[in-house]
Amino acid sequence: MSDLKSFVAANGDRMLQELNDLLRIPSISTLPVNASDCRHAAEWVADQLRNLDCEVELLGSDTHPVVWAKGPEVPGKPVVLAYGHYDVQPPDPLDEWETPPFEPTVRDGNLYARGATDDKGQVFAIIKAFEAVSKGGKPPVNMRFLIEGQEEMGSGVLFDLLDERPELVEADAALVADTQYYAPGIPAIEVGLRGICYGEITVRTLKGDLHSGLYGGVAPNAHETLVHLLAKLKTEKGKINIPGLYEAVKRPAKAERDAWAKLPFKEREFMRDEVGAKALTGLTRYSVFERLWGLPTLEIHGIMGGFTGEGAKTVIPAEATAKVSLRLVPNQKAKTVEKQLIKTVKQLAPTYADVSFSFIHGADPVLVDIGAKPFDLIDQAFREVEGRGIVFTRSGGSIPVVAGLAKRGAPVLLAGLGLPDDRLHAPNEKIGVDQFLNGIRVYGRFFELMAE
C-alpha cells in the first residue's frame, strides 16, 4: 500500500504527461477521416504495454485494431483481464470547449480533453497500476489487456474477435475502467448497464426540394412528416410508443431499488448543477434512478435535411433524417428492439411518405452477478485508498462488450474512476487529476489482493 502511494507520488507528473500524449491523438472512431489517428492511438497503447514486458497483438482491423496484451507469466497466480478503449467521441460543438479538445489542459485540479475520462484516462490508470506493481518484471498476477478502438461505434470488430478467439478473455476477474464513482469520494461498482440501438430514420415525401411559395399548401414537407412521426414515437410525458417495447423490461428488484433510495442524492442540485435543466422529464412516476438505470429511453440526437445554412432559404424539403437511439434495459434485446422500431416507424408514417430506418450500432443491456470474491477485493482496495468502500449502482450508458465478457464467465468489475460531472461525450470533458492518481493506487492494490 505505502509502496503504491510513494510510486504515484514519485511518478505522478510523468504519468500525466504520458496521458497527455495519448489525449492529443484525435482517435474519433465514428469519423472515417480519423481512421489513421485511431491506428496511431492503438500503436501508442501497444508500445506502452510492450515497455511493460507484455506480448502485444493488434487484432481484427487495420484502422481500429483491438490491442490485446499478455503480461509476464506468474505461475499459480490468477488471471486478471483489463478492458478499456482508446477511441473517443467526436468533439463537436467545438465552440463550446474552453480549451481545444485535443490539447489537454489542467485547470483547478482537472485535466480537460476529449477522452480524458472516456476512456483514455481510465484505461491508462490500469496500465500505470500494472507498471507500479511490476517492479523488477515480476507482477503479482497474470495480466491480460483488451483495449479496443470501436467502443464508441458499437465494438463490431471486438465482437467478431471474441466469437473467433474466446480464449483471449478467459480470466479470473475482468476489470472494466470505463465507469464512474457514484459521487466524489464514493466509489461505485456498476452492476448493470443499459444497451443501445442507434440508427437513422429517414422520411422522403418529394422527388426533390420545392419552392415553399409556389408549392406551400399542397406539397408534403418531409420535415413536417418527420416531426409528426417523432412526436408520436414518444409522448411529451416520456412514454415510448413502440408496441411491445416495455414487455421485455424486467423491473429492478425491490431490494435494489431500496438500496438506490438510500444513496445520498439531492434531486434539486442534480437537476440544476449536473443536468443543467429547469425540470427533470420522462416517466416521472418512477424515481430518477429507475428512469436512468432501469427503464428504456428514446432520444433524438439531430435532424438533417432541408436548409440549415446561414440566413433564409424558402424550401420545402424532400427528405429529412433523424439520428435517434434507444437505451435498453434487462431483458430487452437490441435486435428485437430494432425490429419493433422499424415496424412502428413504418406504421406511423403516412402513406404518401417513404420511411426507412438505417441501423448504425447496437448493444444488449447487461446485469452482472456480484457474488464472486473479486468484488470483495476491489471493495477493500477502494477502502484502503479512499477510506470508504463501494456502493452498488447501475449506469444508463452502454459498454457494448460487457455483455460479451459477462457471458464468458469471469466476474466483470465495472469499477471506474470518473465523476458524475466529467461531461463525457460533451464539450469540456475532464478527469480529476486525483481521481486518475488514486485510481492507479486502487487498481495496483487490487492486483496485489488478487495475488494473495
Added chain:
Amino acid sequence: MSDLKSFVAANGDRMLQELNDLLRIPSISTLPVNASDCRHAAEWVADQLRNLDCEVELLGSDTHPVVWAKGPEVPGKPVVLAYGHYDVQPPDPLDEWETPPFEPTVRDGNLYARGATDDKGQVFAIIKAFEAVSKGGKPPVNMRFLIEGQEEMGSGVLFDLLDERPELVEADAALVADTQYYAPGIPAIEVGLRGICYGEITVRTLKGDLHSGLYGGVAPNAHETLVHLLAKLKTEKGKINIPGLYEAVKRPAKAERDAWAKLPFKEREFMRDEVGAKALTGLTRYSVFERLWGLPTLEIHGIMGGFTGEGAKTVIPAEATAKVSLRLVPNQKAKTVEKQLIKTVKQLAPTYADVSFSFIHGADPVLVDIGAKPFDLIDQAFREVEGRGIVFTRSGGSIPVVAGLAKRGAPVLLAGLGLPDDRLHAPNEKIGVDQFLNGIRVYGRFFELMAE
C-alpha cells in the same frame, strides 16, 4: 413586330452568352461570404444599362446595391418602370445538380443555372427588350430600371430607399418579370402574391449537451421539445394552430375562384410530375389553387443543433433551432403574424424550456387592380408573340417590393417568363431558351404599344 422577331433571331446567341456571364456570378444574397459577388453582379447589370445610354445609380448598400437606371428622355411618352433582381438563392443541396449551379449549361432547349429563371433570365430579357427597341438611341418610352440585390432576403435596402426617394418608382406602368406562365404556351398575369414571415424558432432545455446514456430518461431533450412544439403548430391535416391567424384571411371572390376552376389543370399530373409526390396535402377541402394562392401556409425549412455529422454521437442536444416561414394572403400583415407566431410559440413551449423566435425577413401579401390600360397592352403583346392572351392567376410566392410598388399607384404587371417546372430555389433551376427569347419580343412589343 417583325423587327423584334428579326432582332431576336439575329442576336439570340449573343444575348444568351451575355446572360451566361451574369449567371456565372454566385450572387447569393443571404450568404455573407458572397457579398462581393452580389456587388459584382450589380456592377455587371449597371454596365449593361450604361451601354444602353441609361443614367445609372447604385443605391442603398455597398454590397447589395439597388441598381436604378433612367433611359434616354422621350418627351411626351409614358414612363415604364421595370423591376427585377440580380440576387439568387443558395444552391444547396449541391449534389443534386446535374451540372454545377454557377456553370450555365443548355440541355434540351433549357438553360440550367441558379438564377436562370429567378430572376436573372427574366430581368435580363427586359434589358434586352429595351436594347431591341432602342435602335439609334431613341427608345419608345421613358424607361426606368429598378434591379435589386436583396429580393431573396426581404428587400430591406429597397424598402428604405423607396421611403426616402419615392420618385424613383413614379411611372405609368410597373413591369415585374419575376413570375411565370400558367403553363407552356399560356402566359399569365399574377394579380396576387402571398406575403411571408421567415425566422428561426430556438428551443433550449439544458446548459450544455449531455450523454444520452447517463442522462437519457430524465434530461429534457431540446430536439424532442422542438418536435412536439412544431407538431402542435400545424396539424397533420394542414391547419396552422396560431390563434387569430385565419381571421384576417379574405377569401378570394367567387368569380376569381370560378375562373381558377376553368384553368386547364390535371391534378394527378400536377401531383406526380410537377410536385413529385404521392399525395397533395394541406387543407384538402379547399381547391389546390386556393391552397396555393388564397390560404396561408407554414413550412419547416430545416432543423439545426445536436449531432448531424457522419456516424453516431449519443448526445442529448441542449439546443434545437427550426427555420420556418409562413406564407401570407390578403389581408394578413407580416408584422401581425410575427407577433401571433411569437405568442403561440411561447404558449406551446413547456415551462422548462427557453423558447425564442428570431425574425429574418418578411413581406406583406399583395393584390393588384387589373382595370388599367397597360393590362390590355401586355395582353396584346403576348397575343402577338404567343398566339394567345393572358390568364389571370395568383402566385403562392412572394416578391417583397410589389406591395410597395402597388401602394405608390402605378399599375403593377406581374408578367413573367418562367414555367411551372423551372425549379426555382431548388437544384437544376432552368429557364426555357424560347421563353427567354420570346420574352424579349413580348416586352419589346409592350414598350412599343405603350408608346402608341
